[in-house]
Amino acid sequence: MGMIGGGRGAFIGAVHRMAAALDGQIDLVCGAFSSSAEKSKLSGEDLYLDPSRVYGSYKEMIIEEKNLPEDIRMDFVSIVTPNHMHFAPAVMAIENGFHVVADKPLCFNMEEAYALEKVVKDSGLIFALTHNYTGYPMVKQAKAMFRKGDFGKIRKVVVEYPQGWLSTLLEASDQKQAAWRTDPKKSGIAGAMGDIGTHAENLAEYMTGLKISEICADISILVEGRLLDDDGNVLLRFENGAKGILYASQISAGEENNLRIKVYGEKGGVEWAQMHPNSLIVRWNDKSTQILRTGVGDLSPEAQAHTRIPAGHPEGYLEAFGNIYRNVARCIQARIAGTAVDPLYTDFPTVEDGVRGMNFIYKVIESGKSEQKWIKL
Amino acid sequence: MGMIGGGRGAFIGAVHRMAAALDGQIDLVCGAFSSSAEKSKLSGEDLYLDPSRVYGSYKEMIIEEKNLPEDIRMDFVSIVTPNHMHFAPAVMAIENGFHVVADKPLCFNMEEAYALEKVVKDSGLIFALTHNYTGYPMVKQAKAMFRKGDFGKIRKVVVEYPQGWLSTLLEASDQKQAAWRTDPKKSGIAGAMGDIGTHAENLAEYMTGLKISEICADISILVEGRLLDDDGNVLLRFENGAKGILYASQISAGEENNLRIKVYGEKGGVEWAQMHPNSLIVRWNDKSTQILRTGVGDLSPEAQAHTRIPAGHPEGYLEAFGNIYRNVARCIQARIAGTAVDPLYTDFPTVEDGVRGMNFIYKVIESGKSEQKWIKL
Amino acid sequence: MGMIGGGRGAFIGAVHRMAAALDGQIDLVCGAFSSSAEKSKLSGEDLYLDPSRVYGSYKEMIIEEKNLPEDIRMDFVSIVTPNHMHFAPAVMAIENGFHVVADKPLCFNMEEAYALEKVVKDSGLIFALTHNYTGYPMVKQAKAMFRKGDFGKIRKVVVEYPQGWLSTLLEASDQKQAAWRTDPKKSGIAGAMGDIGTHAENLAEYMTGLKISEICADISILVEGRLLDDDGNVLLRFENGAKGILYASQISAGEENNLRIKVYGEKGGVEWAQMHPNSLIVRWNDKSTQILRTGVGDLSPEAQAHTRIPAGHPEGYLEAFGNIYRNVARCIQARIAGTAVDPLYTDFPTVEDGVRGMNFIYKVIESGKSEQKWIKL
């Protein structure tokens, strides 16, 4: 694996590295960690990389790596830059034959999204988007139960994503994470809705297997001086007639990273909270509630295939993130070896999920500005 | 106290009786428990009432009681009938000089609501509406903290009220509670929004001290064959600029009575859940979360005045309901004695809250049918 | 009902009154609320009692009430005095034909306990001891499941009762509750073990249906200057071979009233916590955990018979306490009416439970002082 972005001081780059390292399937062999060659070099040293493979730019990295022998050069690129820097490296990597893992949202704008989708599809290469919350075993368990029809037709979906870390005008200080996320030139048209709203949208569609068909949004900037939305409330309608609510907020003071989803079918439903990820609350009409737990009892093959350690040994965010990387690694290994992959291990978000996410971001921002009640997705 | 409605098989009548009895301040002395005189009589026997004061109709009760000596006749009437039977007995009781406690929502329709409001105000008598959830000490604690400004300006309110008991077409069976609640002739224009949505609205306004100014609603009948809404999702805007979400659902399969509210200000916020009512979760920007508990530490006078037993001895639904009755009793006692009441004990929902609730019901149903995005309250 | 003790400033007297009032089956008709006749009179006024039935002493009350016509005089006595004042009024009440409800522990010492047991048994009257925690529906649910053998043979019991309110030398101030509970002349030979340890012992035996056969205790005074134990840790052995732990502590700083029990059988087990009493956690070998909830699904008749309101409407301490009174009331009513009582409603702790509790207290204190490892109960 070669990494683009994620140098000293970055948050998500380190997450990608730990997630990739966890299962011993992926070695970080090279990187272009910063747009400053000096910074990139220092980051490479921190990571014990061969200095000759620490590059000053992603372009250099892609070109130089391509020139290395096949068994030495990186197998894929991991792109962990801010949103406005996803598209160009992704396209160049693919055009040079490298598979790609990229952080979400897919791109800076819809044009890039559609263009990237075309490039990926034309190439036949693997492209994974790190909607990492789908990597949790109990999310996969819920998905499996809905797919099997355990709960009957889905009627209601409530997905919440409150954070509080932007309750003050943090970007006015030197905080790097806040700065780019609230900057329209780096983040795109959306703030909170792009950063976390799209995770919520992706999770809702992933778990239920349903597509959102219409939305009605109230999008706000609640901290004075901010340039992008920091709070959004959205009514949802799904293609099957189910109704829903989605909200994402970065001004919910005191909240950490409280992504939660509740889905109700005719016979029962589930509740899952990212901060307590090893439990899935399952409720039933007129029966007692069950707490499904990773590693306990007769879970779905999907849940079991994404659990590493026995019941009661909590797995967390990095392990779920690592499941995305692990599955990508298996698929790449199989390509190299010319073998088939167990379908259990082919599950990761794709460029199509990325395009859906970008479309959601655009429509939700449009709805927020509109007096029209419902906007089709 | 005399009771109208609440005979054998009723749910909420028994709740009112237990709530009223709890503090030893109120004696049930008479009742017209059913529109069937025979049923009323049997219910009176169950309750050890003097048979001469078990009446065949509310009209008879009001007339006969008025004829009794002042120190013997009932001091107030408790109305626990279905919605369509609130108005007439309430008006008659007031016109005959009796204070009233009535179950929510206030009336069957807006016309009744406005008319009743006028009657109550003209009379100067006490009228209490049992939005019982405002009786919980930790709701009062949160209200006190917002009023004091502990959290700064309120930015976001999320109030949820999922139940699952109407996930099937229960009214097609003989279930009495389901039957009238889903019958437009008894319940009014709304189902879930009237039965529980109005509790959510009342709680949000009570706790925050803010008024909802605009709404945008998606109101649904999700169980085939039902005549009134069983699910509603609502975007909220508050007069101070805060944004919010309210939903009420009776088809959230497996949910019991899961009223929850989260309110966020600039500096922090609270979360309260009716099913765990003795805790108030208080979150802060960059500080650890606190769990305020009834009976522990330095709570507001309002919270303390509505707690009966020491910390760790859970109080519940009946105790909160009883707080409404206890405060009404204190106010009536003070009227009789010509004394003042400690303002801590004058807190109960009034006819104005009832009119606001009815207006909310009407506007939310209107919004549900409208293509216009925002509707003013 | 007539009450002995429980005047102004008392805690448990008010609890008994609310618990008794809740179901509308019991009227407080008289009382001797204090050893001071003046205080008793004022307490009677607070409670709207007929002044002629507010007595200056329990002796006066029992004699005077006995002289009243049968249909007017109290049906039973409720004794809510400190431990050293249980025996004499209980014996006198019984000898004069009154049923008795008494607070725990049964008496001041073993001699009194055995003597009272004899008096009660000889009389044939009803004697109930308010080990109120057995009144919770989910405790009864667990008991029913163990009795049915749902979990196989019981192997392990862990019962914990930490409180923190005596973490300082509170009795050195004027705190009435602390003062008598830590005074050997009023409380008896034990402090925490008598006040709450005996609740833990009673709960363990009640829920499991097993008897403790041997104990090994470490009993401590951890706050300097205190005269009675404030902390005790006890190893348990049960007659069927099960092993266990019991601890009770009043110096567990910050704990409210955190009585909890876990019982494990061969196939699964339960966990119940008094501070969240409407849930029963049920665990199974290799199956997902269930959360049984009052009012939900197919609970035992015993649980259902002790639940008043629907699922999700929390019941608490007073309701459980009220179940003891309600059952006593039903049994007394049946005696008066000469009818049979549904066995579901005959369940309340008896004088035998009280003697077992006193014996537990004595043996646990003995063990605490002994170098012998195991002491038989």
Add this chain to the structure above:
Amino acid sequence: MGMIGGGRGAFIGAVHRMAAALDGQIDLVCGAFSSSAEKSKLSGEDLYLDPSRVYGSYKEMIIEEKNLPEDIRMDFVSIVTPNHMHFAPAVMAIENGFHVVADKPLCFNMEEAYALEKVVKDSGLIFALTHNYTGYPMVKQAKAMFRKGDFGKIRKVVVEYPQGWLSTLLEASDQKQAAWRTDPKKSGIAGAMGDIGTHAENLAEYMTGLKISEICADISILVEGRLLDDDGNVLLRFENGAKGILYASQISAGEENNLRIKVYGEKGGVEWAQMHPNSLIVRWNDKSTQILRTGVGDLSPEAQAHTRIPAGHPEGYLEAFGNIYRNVARCIQARIAGTAVDPLYTDFPTVEDGVRGMNFIYKVIESGKSEQKWIKL
């Protein structure tokens, strides 16, 4: 790092590998994964190791690696075999100049423990024992608070470690984990007390900074046919006068890995549960409870130094385990570089903790067989 044990089918070997890989500080470069050379080879292939460095025995590995150039050979050995196979490889590794990380308990018996301690101390090399639960940030937070005296003198410690996986005679089937843990020839004199009781003991001493001075134990085999203890209840006395309870059980049916600890001082106390490791419940006399969370607010440097990702992104068992490895790696790196290590990163369990743990195991088993109440540690 070179690994001894942990071949295909092993549980804890994979855990050690993931924990070591997480931070990108440690490469697995060689291994002797099984006593079968063939199995070792296959395991090495799974792990993409250079076949020339996959050895048929630990002896071979230590000798061959020592012959490699310094910058190529492994820096330390990780020993993840069953208990009876800790001592010999550890001694040989140290005698050949390799640092050691070993799984707990330290050895098979006391003689080995004392001998190993001497070897380690004489060598001056690093020896770390994976009492991994001490690696959790909130455990370090609690430790820091007790050390600072935030809670005053410690009075009471309750540490529980229930598991349920040995509720049946699992060792009678082919289950590898159960088989060796219940076999006196591989596990040593203790079953549950060695496997998990020693974790509980270590956690209690680590968090409080106190030493256990006396114990009184009831040790049982509750599943018929088992050869070693599967349940143990222990009264504790600490050197400072604090009292406590420790229990460890593998027959607590339905429990996963429910290690919990509660510690109470004069002013307040903490509760920490391994299955919800990112929270530390902090209780205070007469103040509201706090929930300290990893990444939130003003935590101790020790907690912060052992947290990888922001608040609300759950870290789990592998991350805590990884903290042990990360600190060992830092210390070894510093040795190699001749630099000092920030004391924050020198915290891992040592051979002395291992000896204390072995002594605890021996004394607890002795106490279980003794009629003497207290046994000194």
